[in-house]
Amino acid sequence: MTVTQHNLDVPNPIPRFFWTRPQAEIEADLATLRQSGPVYVPDEESQIPDIIPTGPGGWIVTNHADVLQMSKNPGIFSSAQGITMLDTPMEFTEFFSSMIVMDDPRHARLRKLVAPGFTPRMLKKLEEIVQIQAAMIVDEVSEQGECDFVVDVAARLPLKIVCDLMGVPDSQLDYVFDQTNVILGAGDPEYVAQDGDVMTAILNAGLGLSELMVDIAKSKEGSDSDDLTTMLVNAEVEGDELTHADIASFFILLVVAGNETTRNAISWALTYLTENPDQRAIWAADVEGVGKTAVEEIVRLASPVSYMRRTATEDTMLGEQAISAGDKLAMFYIGANRDESVFDDPYAFKVQRDPNPHVGFGGPGPHFCLGAHLARREILVMFRELFERLPDIAATGEPDLLASSFIHGIKHLPASFTPVARRS
Numbered sequence: 001m002t003v004t005q006h007n008l009d010v011p012n013p014i015p016r017f018f019w020t021r022p023q024a025e026i027e028a029d030l031a032t033l034r035q036s037g038p039v040y041v042p043d044e045e046s047q048i049p050d051i052i053p054t055g056p057g058g059w060i061v062t063n064h065a066d067v068l069q070m071s072k073n074p075g076i077f078s079s080a081q082g083i084t085m086l087d088t089p090m091e092f093t094e095f096f097s098s099m100i101v102m103d104d105p106r107h108a109r110l111r112k113l114v115a116p117g118f119t120p121r122m123l124k125k126l127e128e129i130v131q132i133q134a135a136m137i138v139d140e141v142s143e144q145g146e147c148d149f150v151v152d153v154a155a156r157l158p159l160k161i162v163c164d165l166m167g168v169p170d171s172q173l174d175y176v177f178d179q180t181n182v183i184l185g186a187g188d189p190e191y192v193a194q195d196g197d198v199m200t201a202i203l204n205a206g207l208g209l210s211e212l213m214v215d216i217a218k219s220k221e222g223s224d225s226d227d228l229t230t231m232l233v234n235a236e237v238e239g240d241e242l243t244h245a246d247i248a249s250f251f252i253l254l255v256v257a258g259n260e261t262t263r264n265a266i267s268w269a270l271t272y273l274t275e276n277p278d279q280r281a282i283w284a285a286d287v288e289g290v291g292k293t294a295v296e297e298i299v300r301l302a303s304p305v306s307y308m309r310r311t312a313t314e315d316t317m318l319g320e321q322a323i324s325a326g327d328k329l330a331m332f333y334i335g336a337n338r339d340e341s342v343f344d345d346p347y348a349f350k351v352q353r354d355p356n357p358h359v360g361f362g363g364p365g366p367h368f369c370l371g372a373h374l375a376r377r378e379i380l381v382m383f384r385e386l387f388e389r390l391p392d393i394a395a396t397g398e399p400d401l402l403a404s405s406f407i408h409g410i411k412h413l414p415a416s417f418t419p420v421a422r423r424s
Helices: 016-020 023-036 064-072 090-101 106-118 120-141 149-154 156-166 170-184 198-220 228-233 244-275 277-285 287-302 372-389
Strands: 039-041 058-061 146-148 307-312 316-318 321-323 328-332 410-412 414-416
Touching: 016 023, 058 064, 064 316, 064 328, 090 106, 090 198, 090 244, 106 120, 106 228, 106 244, 120 149, 120 156, 120 372, 146 149, 149 156, 149 244, 149 372, 149 410, 149 414, 156 170, 156 228, 156 244, 156 372, 170 198, 170 244, 198 228, 198 244, 228 244, 244 277, 244 287, 244 372, 244 410, 277 287, 277 372, 287 372
Parallel strands: 058 328
Antiparallel strands: 039 058, 146 414, 307 328, 316 321
């Protein structure tokens, strides 16, 4: 591999505390990166160098066209070396990330096996559950007049839906919530003590979720339940089937990707609606009619997954930049979704923005988010319920940001509203 010189004159978005600064500073740095094209920066120093060494650095890709090019060419820009800039052991990477750290044909095999859980019939059933759960969640806070919107509202809906989808009992919801916080918030001192063994904490969280799902999978063998785990345990496509380990790894992916990302989209949405009362009024006046474009705008601006890594399999060109085989590249969706050459007034929150070719669910190609339809539905249904029941709900403070370069997350968000009686 050709040794590439680090560009030390531009911002580096890989260190996690880049993302806990004031939003205006972050946006200014992302704009600088877009203007610079792909730039090569050093890796963040590893906290556990004996297990995960500090790598050689990699390319920061923030332009919309470059992200599309990479997404459409998985043969050149591979997922199989990991999806974060950390060079974690492959067993660790696949355990926590399942098929999103695989290239075809392995990726295609797993996706084909789990696809029956995301058919129109299955999604229709889930939509009914989403409506019921959203109503219950709002009902539980309705008399309080204030809440931590992330913990009490935004986090609860996607967590409940994913756990229902996989047949996880309600008694385990808090446990699953805590473990996912550890996995994706490992760089944040609120979730994992930074003076302790971070890797052990992550592994224990993953093992706990895996053991939970293996037990559930065993209980579903030969049953006729209609949850996704039963479907996966008993599924066979062209003579192929999933092992319990496959299902456990897929569950970790679902509960992390399907829970964390949607909860952050919902959390950012309240922030944007509070900051833009004119846009809030437009959506509230026609919840269903404006809902589709409003949800896409939330996903664009929130970009709940900040970036995904790819690794070059051969010498190639990205735009006008030469890339060497073996180079790491971080596709920063959050940067591409603010590209001035694609989005008019990209920093503005516009609930009727159309067209809106964002890459908030990943770019086009084999790794486009399998649960995108469900995530969109959860966001729409939650805000439909809020507009109806708590029409004046608003954030009352700044979002408490997650210290992570991978997830564009909010840990806490104070909110207030006029109390209303619970529904009977």
